[in-house]
Amino acid sequence: xxxxxxxxxxxxxxxxxxxxxxxxxxxxxxxxxxxxxxxxxxxxxxxxxxxxxxxxxxxxxxxxxxxxxxxxxxxxxxxxxxxxxxxxxxxxxxxxxxxxxxxxxxxxxxxxxxxxxxxxxxxxxxxxxxxxxxxxxxxxxxxxxxxxxxxxxxxxxxxxxxxxxxxxxxxxxxxxxxxxxxxxxxxxxxxxxxxxxxxxx
Numbered sequence: 507x508x509x510x511x512x513x514x515x516x517x518x519x520x521x522x523x524x525x526x527x528x529x530x531x532x533x534x535x536x537x538x539x540x541x542x543x544x545x546x547x548x549x550x551x552x553x554x555x556x557x558x559x560x561x562x563x564x565x566x567x568x569x570x571x572x573x574x575x576x577x578x579x580x581x582x583x584x585x586x587x588x589x590x591x592x593x594x595x596x597x598x599x600x601x602x603x604x605x606x607x608x609x610x611x612x613x614x615x616x617x618x619x620x621x622x623x624x625x626x627x628x629x630x631x632x633x634x635x636x637x638x639x640x641x642x643x644x645x646x647x648x649x650x651x652x653x654x655x656x657x658x659x660x661x662x663x664x665x666x667x668x669x670x671x672x673x674x675x676x677x678x679x680x681x682x683x684x685x686x687x688x689x690x691x692x693x694x695x696x697x698x699x700x701x702x703x704x705x706x707x
Contacts, residue, residue, distance in 0.1 A: 516549055516697075523550040527584075529606040531577035547574070548638055548669060549697050553581045556667045556700060559687070560634050562587050568615075569593065569632040571624050571649060572640025576603030576617075582636075583607070583615045592619040593627045624649050630656040633663050638698075639670040646676045654682055661705035670698040682706055 524530060531547055562568060566587045570578045573592030583590045594600050600621040607617045620627060624641070625648035635653070637646075657664065661682065668677065677683055687702035 516551065520547075520550055526611065527580055528609050528611045529576070529580055531575040531580075531602075531606060533575070546638075547577050550577070550581065552669070552697050552700075553578055556636065556669065557582055557585070559702070560636075560665050560667060562634060564588065566633045567591065567631045568634045568636075569629065571627075571635060571637045573603055573619065574599050576606040576619065578636055578638070579603060579617055579619070580606060580610045580613070583610070583613045583617050586614045588615075589631075590615050590617045591632070592617070593624050594619070594621060595623060597621050625652050627652070628656055629653045630658075630660075632657070633665070635664065635666045637666070637668050639668070639672050643673045643676050646673050647679070650676065650680050650683070654680070662707065664705050666703040668701045668703065671701040674701050677701065677703055 520532070524532070562582070562585050564586050567589045568582045568587050569591045570582070571593050573579055573594045576592060579590050579592045592600070592603055594603070600619050603619045607613070607619065625645060629635075629652060632653070654661070666683070668674070671677075674685075677685065682705055683703045684706040685701055686704050689696060689700040691697070691699040
């Protein structure tokens with residue numbers, strides 16, 4: 507596995523936010539599941555841009571799928587929303603996330619962390635979803651089917667941010683979804699590309 511080196515300025519910004527929030531989310535961890543990708547983190551600057559673009563409001567339920575140690579959860583919880591929820595397969599990572607949530611500073615919202623298979627979670631209350639390419643195409647397809655089934659006709663408000671969108675074609679295969687924004691990594695000089703989806707009306 508080749509790991510791109512993060513510029514010093516961005517590494518220092520990550521350290522600043524870890525210190526400011528009082529959490530520890532760094533590292534790369536392999537996940538023992540055939541369709542799971544390793545745990546890694548996005549830059550705080552990228553997460554903050556994504557969350558700002560998603561325009562969360564107090565009625566939103568924010569769900570991070572593949573939430574790992576909880577970096578995205580903690581960033582989202584700095585805003586006032588109805589609830590922030592993490593879903594992850596790894597019990598160890600969920601334990602990390604719960605500890606981070608418990609000690610984080612600047613938290614304004616309730617956070618729950620659920621351990622289990624993403625395709626089995628109940629997404630019926632979700633309005634905003636984020637994924638940092640946590641698994642392969644098969645699991646992603648199952649998760650999108652589960653979200654559609656759980657939400658039923660109540661899809662009009664949902665927004666989905668899919669970072670490092672390796673399996674964008676899976677989203678495109680679901681006719682109820684449409685991509686309304688795309689951030690290209692190269693043209694914008696970002697760490698990862700990001701696709702944004704909403705329900706097709």
